[in-house]
Amino acid sequence: MPTPSYTADYAASRHDPAEFWAGQARQLAWHREPPRPVLRQEPGTGFDRWFGGGQLNTSWLCLDYHVQNGRADQVALIYDSPVTQTVRRYTYRELLNLTSRFAGGLRQLGVAEGDRVLLYMPNMPEAVVAMLACARLGAVHSVVFGGFAPAELAVRIDDARPRVLICASAGMEFDRVIPYLPLVTDALARATHQPDYVVVNQRDFCVAALDAEPSPTAEQPAGPIKLARLVDYHELLAAEPVEAVALDAAAPLYILYTSGTTGRPKGVLRDHGGHAVALKYSMSAVYGLNPGDTMFTGSDIGWAVGHSYIVYGPLLHGCTTVLFEGKPVRTPDAGTFWRVAADHGANVLFTAPTAIRAIRKEDPEGHLARRYDLSQLRHLFLAGERCDPATYAWAGELLGVPVIDHWWQTESGWPMLATLVGYLDMPPPRAGSAGHPVPGYDLQVLNEAGQPLPAGTTGLVTVRRPLPPGCLPTLWHDDARFQESYFDAFPGYYLSGDGGYRDAEGYCYIMGRVDDVINVAGHRLSTGELEEILAAHPAVAECAVLGLLDELRGQVPVGLVVLKDGQELSENDLEQALVQLIRQRIGAVACFRQAAVVARLPKTRSGKILRKTLRQLADGEKFPVPSTIDDPAILDEIRQVLARRGIGPGAETNLPPPLSS
Missing domain, CATH: 3.40.50.12780 (ANL, N-terminal domain)
Incomplete structure (x- = not known):
């Protein structure tokens, strides 16, 4: 059997997509x-x-x-629920x-x-x-x-x-x-x-x-x-x-x-x-799993990750899949994921960076992970939002296995960028990068005029048609909206809505949604890059950077940070330390002067931080509360923190009542 070659397969998928996928x-x-x-x-x-x-x-x-x-007698599905024991x-x-x-x-x-x-x-x-x-x-x-x-x-x-x-x-x-x-x-x-x-x-x-x-x-x-x-x-x-x-x-x-x-x-x-x-x-190809292996995907079936890699992917491949009902923390502690992986012999653990950050916040030294035998774990895969290098390094050092940040969307249904561990000639993973294009995805970074950008230049991440199998063929009973949403901007290309760049060695970096780019006095800054700098501070568990309206500069960045447990740093001291970090890495042009400590950040149930909602709240806009928010009460908590810190005008929102009301 020929040695699997990423280089050959990727080239074949671009040269003759129909023949590659027929195989x-x-x-x-x-x-x-x-x-x-x-x-x-x-x-x-x-x-x-x-x-x-x-x-x-x-x-x-x-x-x-x-x-x-x-x-027939192999275990197909393991249901593990610490909430129902x-x-x-x-x-x-x-x-x-x-x-x-x-x-x-x-x-x-x-x-x-x-x-x-x-x-x-x-x-x-x-x-x-x-x-x-x-x-x-x-x-x-x-x-x-x-x-x-x-x-x-x-x-x-x-x-x-x-x-x-x-x-x-x-x-x-x-x-x-x-x-x-x-x-x-x-x-x-x-x-x-x-x-x-x-x-x-x-x-x-x-x-x-x-x-x-x-x-x-x-x-x-x-x-x-x-x-x-x-x-x-x-x-x-x-x-x-x-x-x-x-x-x-x-x-x-x-x-x-x-x-x-x-x-x-x-x-x-x-x-x-x-x-x-x-x-x-x-x-x-992507996850390096063989039939009979075990995959533990810490997600929910209401999201694309759950559909693809709790239910359909593992069962199509003859694997054992772990269905987890609970949270990565407080069920009962921040060692829950490690316990589940050890108990069921997971070969691959797939979750969101936010889950790892939550675990790190409550157990920054990783003591709980050391209680469990994780010797069968081969890889930790992360997706859902960009993984900051600090979280990437912490998880890799703790687990002693490759940590692989990869990128895909609900629309694609499976990875678009990754370090594909099933190939022997795959370049190794790199902190901050989502890897290389998966065969089938002819990824291109374009400017707003639709022209290809050189290596190292951030632009709009697109995929040249045809999209590979598995991607959405259309939207439910709405072909016109499908065309308008994804293909009208650049004919012949799928517009992902994310910004990013490819470096000189071919590694791709996804910096977040296009509307997460802020413009400070004519300088375009990536909130993802700013968040990466803040997350490097040893007291910070996770963070979000917002671009708030400013009469003089158009927008200015503001940081919201969640601290690791046990930190005793004052809020003012932390703010000054974070301001200095941004000045050292970006410079005074970033105009980063304010940061606030919050207990938690608003997220979807799939773990994505609702940055647009946070920006609207801080700018005092009226906005609908996203239906996917995990807990609407978080927005009121953050509004109070912003008011106390004098950040933004505050906002009146149409928060729904608690589910228990």
């Missing part, structure tokens, strides 16, 4: 092989379409294939049995190919079963992470128009129980579309009453409320198992609404064929 498609067991050429342009739109005419089923590839080929293991045979029976139950409710099913659930095995069952029938699932506000859930119900909504009776955040059925009832009262059924998975710590008519809350609009019929999740498992439906490769697998969606939602669509080919390839 990768042969790694899957198709019901019907896709005809050549495997890449075509869709009539009418001109959008790229992969593997049209080929037939397969993602659920069959994830389960039936492995049961039929010697992995539960660990459960499912073999491929057991997961197939549950999935095929639940698919039979959904079919009894009238779910058929092309129908939508909306899931409103936390990380739990029943959610994974439901996703795979939908795929088995050819139904299109859309996961909305449990606990989202009713108004935002209603928007997604109206956009996806599901035939069935599946929810858990409750979720648990640390020691707080969040009942879900009242939130679902509220959302249905707000929504125009009504599903035929609401399927409720009962949890021991919060059993919902399914035989009582839920009463509207004070927040619900006046008028009659049409409630769907409530069905117990486990009743559907009594159905006869059903076989997987052979689907065209272009058939939709799922809709995933992007982070930060407000107003009209943007539903990223994923297809069966391209998605399966890309994820199967990535498991070995």
Whole structure:
């Protein structure tokens, strides 16, 4: 067998994309092989379409294939939940049995190919079963992470128009129980579309009453409320198992609404064929995993990372996947991730930099990690936002394994930049860099006129068409918005919305969203670069830099920092130290003069810091609270800190009430 070569594969993927991906498609067991050429342009739109005419089923590839080929008794899924103090293991045979029976139950409710099913659930095995069952029938699932506000859930119900909504009776955040059925009832009262059924998975710590008519809350609009019929999740498992439906490769697998969606939602669509080919390839090429290895992805199924590398990627590849319900800290401590990785023999741990920063904040010396045997861990992968070099170095020194920061988006569905550990000739990872382009991604850095920029110059990160398999083929029922959002700015290129540069050695650096670049008296400064400098201070656990409006200079940078536990430095002393760091590295031109200590930063559930929201708050703008925010109360806390420090005019926001109200 030839030695894997990144150089050769990347060149082949650019020279003849159709031939390269036709070769990768042969790694899957198709019901019907896709005809050549495997890449075509869709009539009418001109959008790229992969593997049209080929037939397969993602659920069959994830389960039936492995049961039929010697992995029936291998553990497929490990559920580890410190919040419910539960660990459960499912073999491929057991997961197939549950999935095929639940698919039979959904079919009894009238779910058929092309129908939508909306899931409103936390990380739990029943959610994974439901996703795979939908795929088995050819139904299109859309996961909305449990606990989202009713108004935002209603928007997604109206956009996806599901035939069935599946929810858990409750979720648990640390020691707080969040009942879900009242939130679902509220959302249905707000929504125009009504599903035929609401399927409720009962949890021991919060059993919902399914035989009582839920009463509207004070927040619900006046008028009659049409409630769907409530069905117990486990009743559907009594159905006869059903076989997987052979689907065209272009058939939709799922809709995933992007982070930060407000107003009209943007539903990223994923297809069966391209998605399966890309994820199967990535498991070995990017993550260096073999069938039978174990992957622990510390994310949620409501996000692209959870879809791709908790559920579909590991199961397509014949791996064992760890489904974690909890947080990296306080469940019960900052050693939780290390305990889970050790207990289940994880070969790869994949999480967000913010999780590592949270762990470092509470255990800066790494004492908790040393309690556990992590000898089977080969790599730590980080994604979701840029990893600052200080966090990168801390994690690498603590774990003694390569730390790999890589970059991708909900739209891509799998990595665009990485250090691909499955290749022998791959340059090593480098602090601050997201690595090199993954085969299939012809990455280009352009200026605002669409011209290529030289090495070392920051610009707009784009990808030359065609996008590889696995990327979104379009947006859910909105081709025009798909074209306008991603391709109109630079014809022939996908606009990522991120800024970055490539150095002379080919390493790529993603500096953050384009709107995270601030303009100080005509000097364009990257907030990512400023944050990297602040994070290097030994007292700082994590930080965010905002560009605030300034009459004289246009914008000026302000830092918000979270301290590591046990720090006794005064706020004024810390501010002066941070100002000096910026002056030494950037110079007085940065005009960095203010920093404030906050207890925590507002983030999405996937760990991204909501920098735009912070800037709007500090500038005194009115703004909608992002639906993806983990805890809206953080914004009030920060507003009080900013007022105390005299930073910005403050803001009146439309903060929603707590979920428990």
